[in-house]
Amino acid sequence: MAESHDAEPGMYDQLNLDRPHPARVYDYFLGGKDNFAADRQAAEHLLQAFPGFRTAAQSNRMWMHRAAKYAAEQGITQFLDIGTGIPTEPNLHEVVQEIIPSAHVVYADNDPIVLAHSRALLVSKPEGKTAYLEADVTDPQAILKSGEVKDLIDFGKPVALSIVGVFHYLPDHLKPYDLVHQLVEPLAPGSLLIFSHCTPDFAPELWERAMVVYKADGGEAQVRSKEEVTRFFEGTELVEPGVVSPFRWFPDDETQQYVDRGEFTDIMCSLWVGVGRKP
DSSP states (O other): OOTTOOOOTTGGGGSOTTSOOHHHHHHHHTTOSOOOHHHHHHHHHHHHHOTTHHHHHHHHHHHHHHHHHHHHHTTOOEEEEESOOSOOSSOHHHHHHTTOTTOEEEEEEOOHHHHHTGGGGOOOOTTSEEEEEEOOTTOHHHHHTSHHHHHHOOTTSOOEEEEESOGGGSOGGGOHHHHHHHHHTTSOTTOEEEEEEEOSTTOHHHHHHHHHHHHHTTOOOOOOOHHHHHGGGTTSEEOTTOSBOGGGSSOOHHHHHHHHTTOSOHHHHOEEEEEEEOO
């Protein structure tokens, strides 16, 4: 891990350094340095089982930027980003505040190391506002009723709810569909659900092996089919082109370059993404 952390007192006692954490494994896939030996070991084991994890992480983040930009271009000024991960520029608020400087963004994650870096998520444009909330997606009401959300989010107006690369860490026994429903239910008409999820559809044998490896390293996960991922959008109307691979959702020039070079493929990305509008 990088030596430059401005760690909060007692933070390392909370990190469970002997177990991988999704935010830190994802950071490793993106080339970051905010990860520990257990995270790197789990990540390397996963790469041996399925070499596409780095590509998937990169395509997922690039898609998130495009989806957030789309939401801002639709005039949405409020964003709730759950499962934020370790800050990686550009962060969501930097993307949307380039379009709407007065946009409000609330970030939420449950990893103390993300909290330690949350100041990077709070550098808002003067006209806008950002906040960071340490919370778990398995407790939606705690997020929705938090002071940070109450201060920055007006549920009488449309909100962009971003849940990117999170729910494949939630097996069915945690009732993931109910969790998303609870988060979408209070949102005003015109709100957007920005959602992505890993899938075994394009390489089932590789993903079966990857899940065995991840669970052996102490992680918990469940990848889902296109039909199962589409269920998360119930109660919304899917924005065209629907639920697709990340590089097929309004690709920009940079994304198209990865496609043209053969780096972004269905198998190597192995994600379903989509944006749903609440009627």
